[in-house]
Amino acid sequence: MLEAIGAGLAALLTPQAILFMFIGVIYGLVIGILPGLGGVVAMALLLPFTYGFEKAATLALLLGAHIATIWGDSVTSILFSVPGSAKGLALCFDGYPMTKQGQAKRALAASATGALMGGIIGAVFLALCIPLIRPVILALGPSEYLMMALWGLTVIATFSEGSLMKGLIASLLGVLVAFIGTDVVTATPRFTFGSEFLMDGISFPVAMIGLFAVSEMMKLAIKGTPIVDRSLVKEVSTVWQGVMDAVRHWWLVVRSSLLGLWIGVLPGVGASVAGLAAYAQAVQTSKTPERFGKGAVEGVIAPDATMGANEGGGLMPTLAFGIPGGESMAILLVAFIGLGVVPGPDMLTKNLDLVFSMVWIIVIANIVVTVIGLAICPALARLPTLHANLMVPIVLSVCFVGAYATRSRIEDVVVAAVFGVLGYVMDKYRYSRANFVSGMVLAVMIERNLHISLTLYGKDFLLQRPIALAMLAFVLFTAALPFFRTWRRDRKRALAT
């Protein structure tokens, strides 16, 4: 184990890995600070660049960018009350009032320090979990992994935003889209309509670029107006005040981080829920809850600490079971597939050093983001305006060139455009894009493990694997539970009236 910890760090000390992490962090900060572009867009746009480099360096690029966007998202919520993504919503409640009171520097610094402390707690948790979860993972066979993937599919839909039924439909649609191409087991071309291009299947990175980045640009193009336009207020706070605020409220940071870890571990419950949950617990546990909503610094620290820790928690099910904790983890899984890294037992045996590289990346990237963040806080506090008309053509162009660059096939540009429209429609009618992506990723795991189970144990593999059978019962129970709850609630309501 200690050897893997050392090897994980050593892999990050190569010039390529160090350079990639810095590029990732700076890129992530820029993307995060641009309203409307969140961590998912940042990661989707990076996917074409993840081939042909060292594994640790590629992960440093992706995770570094992702971690930087977490704080970048917070910046737009605090300065403009425009969350870069749903997870930044909770920061608008107190961050923006602080900005209006001339305390933008303090809010930004408290947010960066809170995220750093949360991020480190998350990384430590991930490192501590590995030896504990290793025996469990190694005891599971393909049948259990099949059940795990099915559970991931249903539980992600259950906990996703919006309608449960639509969540399940989106997951199923994602699974079916992943089956486009030649079936690796039977060599049957599926849903290819005779197209040679579709024989290779839909490229996951291209689909991600379309679903998230192109569709987000369509939304911005519709806006067309300045995304943010504010009058500047005279600053009366300092960066140091914000840092000390986070340190002074260390117990709030620890509580919020633990909440973030727990939410991160639950598959499908993303950081958007984590931020709001952290805010709610900060209010509930405060001795002066009346200050919240009017510029309480605790309302900034708690969501950021939670979102920082959320990453460590989210990586656990992603690495151990191949079940993504949220949209960004699903994209990370896509990158793993591209790198030839298979989550599951291999991750905790053959690739253990890579897992520890990720733990180190979380720690180092969080420190780098905080140092850069604190340095640029004063400049950010003076940021007056940003316009959609500047971002749309630039990001859309990068999306299309990036889609082409993935496999040097022009048809991928068409796929990105089609998935862009699909992503827009799904977002508008509340068919969760996160579920769709999770479905795409889990499809591979479901089909592979089913075929292996059938080959190893025959058609009645469930009867031969009692743990898998028990897991199936659990899957059915968790899938039915929300429907039962809705039915019971309706019945109670009907009886009351």
Added chain:
Amino acid sequence: MSRRTQDNLVAAVLLAVFAGVIWLCQDFGPRARMIPLPLAIFGLILTAIQIVWQNLRSTDELRMHMIAVPAPDSTGARPVPVPESKPAVGRGPSWREEAGAMGVVLVLLALVLLLGPIPAVFLFTGGYFVITRHYSLRAGVIYTAVFTAATYLLFFVALEIQPYHGILAPLFAQ
């Protein structure tokens, strides 16, 4: 068109997709259709239920709320103050605006297919800046040229991506 009609249209398209998958699966061998077929049938059933559901009752009733911020009550529990600042929620986009956004994507797609990525990026970005009057013509052209050069250097020089010259390339070659 009402929101419910739009929802029904989307659900109908999904229903057709799942039905199409079931139909296509008939041509596959038993192992190749082992997963897609049952999932498509499940999807078809769920979509049919969704259509019935959304027409009989409010869609909100199907939503799962992970976190309910407790409202003030008489049990002595502390109320959560309503935040002063909420992110601005605007009106929904009109079909013209949506068609415009789709048009933007289609224009760039057409340019990439016809001319190849780099000329397309230059024309699209420059055109967008000029049409939206975000920059003056001169500033727009300068920024566009810088951005296009950066894109070219990153993708086609640093990453050594094989260039695509577009459907119109043979015409220019002549």
